[in-house]
Amino acid sequence: MLDAARKPLVSVRDLKMHFPIYAGLFRRRVGEVKAVDGVSFDVFEGETLGLVGESGCGKSTCGRAVLRLYDITDGSITIEGREIGQTPQPDLRPMRPTMQMVFQDPQASLNPRMTVEDIIKEPLDEHTTLTDAEKREKVGELMDAVGLNRKFAKRYPHAFSGGQRQRIGIARALALNPKFIVCDEPIAALDVSIQAQVVNLLEDLQEQFGLTYLFISHDLSMVRHIATRVAVMYLGKVVELAPREGLYADPLHPYTNALLSAVPEPDPSLARKSERIILQGDVPSPSNPPKGCNFCTRCPSVMDICKEVEPDYREVKPGRFVACHLFNEINDTASQMAGTEDKKSTNKEKTL
Numbered sequence: 207m208l209d210a211a212r213k214p215l216v217s218v219r220d221l222k223m224h225f226p227i228y229a230g231l232f233r234r235r236v237g238e239v240k241a242v243d244g245v246s247f248d249v250f251e252g253e254t255l256g257l258v259g260e261s262g263c264g265k266s267t268c269g270r271a272v273l274r275l276y277d278i279t280d281g282s283i284t285i286e287g288r289e290i291g292q293t294p295q296p297d298l299r300p301m302r303p304t305m306q307m308v309f310q311d312p313q314a315s316l317n318p319r320m321t322v323e324d325i326i327k328e329p330l331d332e333h334t335t336l337t338d339a340e341k342r343e344k345v346g347e348l349m350d351a352v353g354l355n356r357k358f359a360k361r362y363p364h365a366f367s368g369g370q371r372q373r374i375g376i377a378r379a380l381a382l383n384p385k386f387i388v389c390d391e392p393i394a395a396l397d398v399s400i401q402a403q404v405v406n407l408l409e410d411l412q413e414q415f416g417l418t419y420l421f422i423s424h425d426l427s428m429v430r431h432i433a434t435r436v437a438v439m440y441l442g443k444v445v446e447l448a449p450r451e452g453l454y455a456d457p458l459h460p461y462t463n464a465l466l467s468a469v470p471e472p473d474p475s476l477a478r479k480s481e482r483i484i485l486q487g488d489v490p491s492p493s494n495p496p497k498g499c500n501f502c503t504r505c506p507s508v509m510d511i512c513k514e515v516e517p518d519y520r521e522v523k524p525g526r527f528v529a530c531h532l533f534n535e536i537n538d539t540a541s542q543m544a545g546t547e548d549k550k551s552t553n554k555e556k557t558l
């Protein structure tokens with residue numbers, strides 16, 4: 207259970223990442239892809255926040271934007287209370303050791319011309335003043351930590367299997383003792399038989415080094431296993447965020463409901479009870495999202511207001527955030543009963 211008074215390690219508010227679209231002979235700007243369009247969440251120290259959603263909903267862009275691998279369009283990102291969301295991008299060198307990324311495709315993210323030792327040592331060369339002997343020892347320790355044999359340090363990535371290459375990527379991410387790691391589909395490119403091993407390794411390392419993860423995945427079963435809380439994205443926005451148990455047992459947003467209905471249920475007695483929800487239509491283009499709620503064109507519970515007014519993203523039950531007009535009444539009544547002016551407070555002041 208999360209302690210509400212706990213300070214977030216990472217806070218993201220109204221994050222936007224719009225990619226320009228250029229066309230024509232003179233490469234005029236004709237529009238933009240709203241890959242991430244006003245996303246807010248916190249990641250608390252030691253937790254794993256799962257970020258799920260269909261392909262193209264903006265998960266990877268969100269993860270990269272949080273680490274400022276992009277010049278973001280708008281929004282605030284704080285890590286350990288330090289704002290890194292400014293434009294133009296501030297000097298992030300002092301912050302880089304704190305925040306790292308594990309990429310989806312270890313084949314593509316490792317330089318094939320560098321030995322494993324050099325790959326893992328690279329961040330140490332850039333950010334530390336350790337001697338060569340100290341760096342070699344640190345590389346050995348990191349290889350031990352991720353379950354790679356030290357005697358293979360002089361080999362090249364092609365000599366390793368997919369799972370071992372992902373271990374190399376994880377060792378590199380750990381080199382500077384980070385606190386926060388964005389894991390972007392870290393198992394999607396691996397054989398199913400290897401996936402569980404890498405997830406178990408990430409969990410062990412989290413405990414050993416006190417790591418905090420943003421775990422991006424489209425695999426809802428895996429996220430259920432690893433995440434503390436889960437944020438669900440649809441067309442550039444977080445539509446629901448909740449503790450894992452609550453989200454899987456009682457999804458609030460109609461999109462979460464549909465997404466979870468497609469997850470195979472291992473218990474046959476429960477499988478018969480759960481009904482698969484087939485969403486109609488295609489996901490709209492992020493360069494031309496619908497008016498009102500982004501999900502209104504496919505929502506089985508759509509109302510008139512959904513086609514006109516974008517729903518607020520707000521806390522409708524303790525720890526449960528949702529952006530859906532179906533929950534307006536519940537929240538308004540609750541805040542009236544509590545005599546609060548909750549409606550007036552903004553997400554900027556809340557923990558999410």
Ligand SMILES: Nc1ncnc2c1ncn2[C@@H]1O[C@H](COP(=O)(O)OP(=O)(O)OP(=O)(O)O)[C@@H](O)[C@H]1O
Nearest residue numbers: 225239241260261262263264265266267268424492
């Ligand atoms: N550099 C870019 N330039 C233009 N559009 C981009 C760029 N990167 C991503 N996009 C677009 O932004 C949207 C979100 O992409 P993103 O890769 O973040 O989604 P995703 O949820 O991670 O999908 P997947 O699971 O398939 O990786 C997509 O429509 C994608 O085409």
